[in-house]
Amino acid sequence: MAVWTLAEQAGGRLKRVSYELLTWGRHLADGLEASGRPAELCAIALGARLREEDLEELTERGADRVCVAESPGLDPFLVEAHAGVLEMLVRWGRPEIIIAAATTAGRTLMPYLAVRLETGLTADCTRLEIDPDTGHLVQIRPAAGGKVLATIMTADHRPQMATVRPHAAQPPPRRPAAPALGACITRVDVPDGLAESPVEWLALRAEQAAGAAVQDAERVVAGGRGLKRAEGFGVVRNLARALEAAVGASREAVDRGWIGYPHQVGLSGKTVTPRLYVAVGISGAIQHLAGMQTADVIVAVNEDADAQIFQVADLGVVGDLFEVVPALVEEVERRRAAREGDG
Amino acid sequence: MHVIVCIKQVPETSNVRMDPQTGTIVREGVESIVNPFDLHALELALRLKEQRGGRVTAISMGPRAAETAIREALSMGCDDGLLLSDRAFAGSDTWATSRVLSAAVRKLAPFDLVLAGVRATDGETGQVGPGVASLLALPLATYVSSVLELTDGFVTVERLIEEGYESLRLPLPCLLTAGKEVGFPRLPTLRGKQRARRQEVVHRGPTDIEVDAARVGLAGSPTRVTAIERPTLTRTGRIVDAARIGAGRAAAELADFLQEHHLL
Numbered sequence: 001m002a003v004w005t006l007a008e009q010a011g012g013r014l015k016r017v018s019y020e021l022l023t024w025g026r027h028l029a030d031g032l033e034a035s036g037r038p039a040e041l042c043a044i045a046l047g048a049r050l051r052e053e054d055l056e057e058l059t060e061r062g063a064d065r066v067c068v069a070e071s072p073g074l075d076p077f078l079v080e081a082h083a084g085v086l087e088m089l090v091r092w093g094r095p096e097i098i099i100a101a102a103t104t105a106g107r108t109l110m111p112y113l114a115v116r117l118e119t120g121l122t123a124d125c126t127r128l129e130i131d132p133d134t135g136h137l138v139q140i141r142p143a144a145g146g147k148v149l150a151t152i153m154t155a156d157h158r159p160q161m162a163t164v165r166p167h168a169a170q171p172p173p174r175r176p177a178a179p180a181l182g183a184c185i186t187r188v189d190v191p192d193g194l195a196e197s198p199v200e201w202l203a204l205r206a207e208q209a210a211g212a213a214v215q216d217a218e219r220v221v222a223g224g225r226g227l228k229r230a231e232g233f234g235v236v237r238n239l240a241r242a243l244e245a246a247v248g249a250s251r252e253a254v255d256r257g258w259i260g261y262p263h264q265v266g267l268s269g270k271t272v273t274p275r276l277y278v279a280v281g282i283s284g285a286i287q288h289l290a291g292m293q294t295a296d297v298i299v300a301v302n303e304d305a306d307a308q309i310f311q312v313a314d315l316g317v318v319g320d321l322f323e324v325v326p327a328l329v330e331e332v333e334r335r336r337a338a339r340e341g342d343g
Numbered sequence: 344m345h346v347i348v349c350i351k352q353v354p355e356t357s358n359v360r361m362d363p364q365t366g367t368i369v370r371e372g373v374e375s376i377v378n379p380f381d382l383h384a385l386e387l388a389l390r391l392k393e394q395r396g397g398r399v400t401a402i403s404m405g406p407r408a409a410e411t412a413i414r415e416a417l418s419m420g421c422d423d424g425l426l427l428s429d430r431a432f433a434g435s436d437t438w439a440t441s442r443v444l445s446a447a448v449r450k451l452a453p454f455d456l457v458l459a460g461v462r463a464t465d466g467e468t469g470q471v472g473p474g475v476a477s478l479l480a481l482p483l484a485t486y487v488s489s490v491l492e493l494t495d496g497f498v499t500v501e502r503l504i505e506e507g508y509e510s511l512r513l514p515l516p517c518l519l520t521a522g523k524e525v526g527f528p529r530l531p532t533l534r535g536k537q538r539a540r541r542q543e544v545v546h547r548g549p550t551d552i553e554v555d556a557a558r559v560g561l562a563g564s565p566t567r568v569t570a571i572e573r574p575t576l577t578r579t580g581r582i583v584d585a586a587r588i589g590a591g592r593a594a595a596e597l598a599d600f601l602q603e604h605h606l607l
């Protein structure tokens with residue numbers, strides 16, 4: 001039995017999410033094992049010429065096998081070419097589960113492939129488990145605008161397919177000395193004409209999305225409607241600077257034009273998993289929580305003691321943000337100066 | 344030119360309410376709208392028609408009440424409307440929906456372009472557009488932000504991906520899923536509304552489009568929703584009351600906390 005993860009690449013380099021998927025995949029392989037169904041974790045990597053070190057890193061981060069198919073038609077990504085090769089691989093390898101990232105590529109490829117394979121697909125899962133009795137994949141995702149969590153099963157069709165959001169998990173630790181026992185990199189020949197698309201790729205006009213800064217940040221300070229007006233964001237920016245954090249926002253703040261959409265955190269914005277998330281003047285609507293709940297440490301400042309954000313906070317400060325946050329900025333800078341004075 | 348636009352009727356999500364007792368969605372009194380992304384797809388179709396001539400057909404799968412969505416598309420300027428409505432279709436997941444829509448599109452041939460919104464605001468999956476393209480073996484571009492050129496037999500588009508804007512050239516017929524950037528949806532005109540009211544909306548069931556009723560709807564859907572739960576919030580953190588101890592002391596406690604967690 002096998003759990004497959006679909007690595008993503010750009011110009012031969014694997015993207016971070018390729019490693020994150022191994023965290024999800026390992027969890028499922030372990031779940032299958034625990035239910036008496038030993039499973040192999042296999043990372044699938046399609047591209048034109050993939051960097052050898054990156055493929056090895058997949059094994060160092062826990063893949064039992066890396067299956068590599070290379071062809072000029074596989075970079076840049078065109079869905080028809082990728083689906084053609086993947087369909088062949090699936091019919092040959094018959095995986096139990098395929099998981100991919102909910103990126104623009106993953107969200108195009110997975111549905112395209114799922115209908116070909118006549119199987120089900122669940123998008124944007126926030127949790128994946130294995131049912132200990134049946135061994136089926138239990139897929140949990142927000143539904144009804146995030147108001148509820150739906151559990152979705154693909155009981156009678158294989159493979160079971162799901163996408164998960166980038167940054168919703170950390171990559172597994174890298175163990176360069178000890179790759180997964182007996183892990184191997186398998187190369188598959190791509191038959192002529194399979195990695196082809198009727199679509200012609202023309203060009204990329206690169207534009208670094210401002211949101212990447214929020215997603216990649218170790219710390220995020222986010223502001224909401226409690227900031228009252230655009231200038232109020234200065235309070236959040238000052239704290240972000242003091243903590244060397246990126247600036248995030250609730251949808252209310254974005255809709256009011258106080259800050260750009262790339263900064264939005266939540267169900268219809270970015271998912272972030274920083275070490276620290278500070279929510280300032282954010283009530284903690286379930287749609288917002290959907291994007292930041294997995295942060296290691298959550299701090300909230302809100303004047304309403306009953307605000308829902310306090311239910312997910314590790315430390316909550318009830319008070320006026322316009323007093324508490326500037327005081328915190330001062331405190332942080334004072335302590336930092338003192339420490340530098342010592343050293 | 345013949346452009347087919349797949350649209351969906353969705354609940355106005357900004358006021359979806361939950362029954363606190365049962366944890367289910369309250370459907371009564373919730374207004375239905377055309378999925379906002381589909382309005383952008385309709386706008387794109389109508390602009391292409393203005394440039395190139397031809398006609399635009401709006402199709403939707405849904406309950407009889409989804410006829411309202413088709414009429415809205417007609418009042419914006421679409422030429423024809425088709426509603427795929429039948430008991431057999433009820434409960435379709437994205438796979439079964441793709442099957443129904445692709446069968447209907449096939450019946451509407453010849454066509455040059457099939458458009459859909461990038462995703463629906465209720466399910467938020469974005470799976471139906473790619474699914475239809477796959478079943479019909481149509482070249483596909485998702486997340487389209489603009490159509491740069493439409494010439495004999497080809498369309499050049501830009502799509503918005505993580506790294507920026509990517510341009511692709513697709514042979515016709517093909518399928519595009521449209522994002523918000525393709526154009527701001529026009530409002531129906533008074534004349535459009537009057538015309539739409541008089542116009543017939545064609546209803547079609549499984550036999551009309553030649554799909555096996557057992558392979559669509561709930562019965563034909565590989566995925567099943569097996570449980571619905573209200574999210575439970577997990578952390579039980581410490582609370583500091585700044586109103587009582589003052590902002591300065593609260594800030595000091597905050598800084599202590601950050602230091603304990605090696606975040607300072």
Ligand SMILES: Cc1cc2nc3c(=O)[nH]c(=O)nc-3n(C[C@H](O)[C@H](O)[C@H](O)COP(=O)(O)OP(=O)(O)OC[C@H]3O[C@@H](n4cnc5c(N)ncnc54)[C@H](O)[C@@H]3O)c2cc1C
Binds near residue numbers: 225249322
């Ligand atoms: C389909 C759908 C998708 C959505 N997607 C997202 C999403 O991706 N991200 C998102 O954030 N939201 C999303 N929402 C919206 C969400 O439901 C909430 O409306 C939104 O998160 C609220 O933002 P807020 O907390 O800033 O504002 P509010 O809920 O108005 O909260 C403001 C808070 O500030 C506090 N406050 C006010 N003044 C002060 C002060 N002086 N000092 C301290 N505290 C103060 C108040 O007590 C209050 O708790 C979505 C909604 C739907 C229906």
